[in-house]
Amino acid sequence: MRIEEKNGNLILTKVKDFNIEQILECGQCFHFVKLNEMEYVTVAYDRALHIKQEADTVILYNTDMKEYDSIWKHYFDMDTDYGKIKQYLMDNCEELKEAIKQKSGIRILRQDFTETLLSFIISQNKQIPHIKQIVASISKEYGKLAGVIDGVEFYCFPKLDELLKISEDDFRSLKTGFRAPYLCDAIRHLKEWGELEGFVQLSFEEAKSKLMTIKGVGDKVANCVLLFGLGYTSAFPVDVWIKRIMESIYFKEDTPKEKIMDYAKERFGQFGGYAQQYLFYFARDGKIS
DNA sequence: CACCAGGCGATCT
DNA sequence: AGATCGCATGGT
Numbered sequence: 001m002r003i004e005e006k007n008g009n010l011i012l013t014k015v016k017d018f019n020i021e022q023i024l025e026c027g028q029c030f031h032f033v034k035l036n037e038m039e040y041v042t043v044a045y046d047r048a049l050h051i052k053q054e055a056d057t058v059i060l061y062n063t064d065m066k067e068y069d070s071i072w073k074h075y076f077d078m079d080t081d082y083g084k085i086k087q088y089l090m091d092n093c094e095e096l097k098e099a100i101k102q103k104s105g106i107r108i109l110r111q112d113f114t115e116t117l118l119s120f121i122i123s124q125n126k127q128i129p130h131i132k133q134i135v136a137s138i139s140k141e142y143g144k145l146a147g148v149i150d151g152v153e154f155y156c157f158p159k160l161d162e163l164l165k166i167s168e169d170d171f172r173s174l175k176t177g178f179r180a181p182y183l184c185d186a187i188r189h190l191k192e193w194g195e196l197e198g199f200v201q202l203s204f205e206e207a208k209s210k211l212m213t214i215k216g217v218g219d220k221v222a223n224c225v226l227l228f229g230l231g232y233t234s235a236f237p238v239d240v241w242i243k244r245i246m247e248s249i250y251f252k253e254d255t256p257k258e259k260i261m262d263y264a265k266e267r268f269g270q271f272g273g274y275a276q277q278y279l280f281y282f283a284r285d286g287k288i289s
Numbered sequence: 290c291a292c293c294a295g296g297c298g299a300t301c302t
Numbered sequence: 303a304g305a306t307c308g309c310a311t312g313g314t
Contacts, residue, residue, distance in 0.1 A: 120295080123295055124297065125294055221297085240296090242295080
């Protein structure tokens with residue numbers, strides 16, 4: 001890959017294992033808007049990034065090398081060799097070939113911990129378009145302006161001090177329903193733990209147990225936060241779609257979640273999170289926009 | 290109208 | 303440990 005700055009934009013050429021549509025639409029994040037085919041705005045780390053891809057060229061608008069090095073390189077996980085990961089998974093699991101082939105441009109975004117936690121608490125028993133809508137309203141209502149692109153305003157997900165001002169009833173009026181008390185409980189814990197500070201140097205199991213002390217965080221949400229917000233790549237969230245696809249590919253019958261998790265751990269090991277995301281998007285493909 | 294959505298907690302046995 | 307329900311809201 002090569003990077004050059006031009007007219008206030010960044011142009012990445014010969015980009016490998018990168019498809020902006022797949023990266024954003026695969027279900028790992030909720031804070032983005034599609035402008036056109038292969039053209040999006042994603043909001044992360046206090047910035048609204050306008051990004052567009054043509055073949056293996058990616059344009060990041062209105063940014064520079066300094067911001068790329070401090071934010072986007074990490075966010076898009078550019079230092080990880082996905083070719084190697086995909087090869088490892090396919091060599092070990094013939095059954096993954098079709099999913100990886102179809103969704104070969106997925107990357108696991110390194111998202112903000114606090115936003116990831118609250119977003120996935122909201123996600124339970126909801127469809128992705130509605131989750132996106134709620135994340136956007138919380139941000140617009142309580143977050144700072146991140147940027148204006150084509151005349152449209154984009155708002156940051158609120159910081160902890162802003163989140164602390166939101167009441168349970170406020171959350172209810174933002175259509176979070178029965179999740180409102182869960183969100184307040186999570187925010188109280190984040191304050192107590194110092195957000196990410198409370199999770200440095202914890203083992204996978206320690207971090208998972210700690211997350212699950214929050215009301216509304218069960219096994220699945222905890223695994224999503226571990227994978228998307230804390231960088232534990234072995235995390236393997238099992239939801240309805242993963243259950244379906246794993247049963248269809250491997251078990252050929254109704255199988256309990258625990259058994260699917262055990263199997264994934266044994267089969268995919270450290271790369272469980274990547275396998276899970278190829279499978280999830282593959283399974284959900286064509287069903288919901 | 291019923292049923293489901295990137296589930297979880299409470300309450301049974 | 304395992305099975306069943308209710309839960310807010312929106313979509314099909």
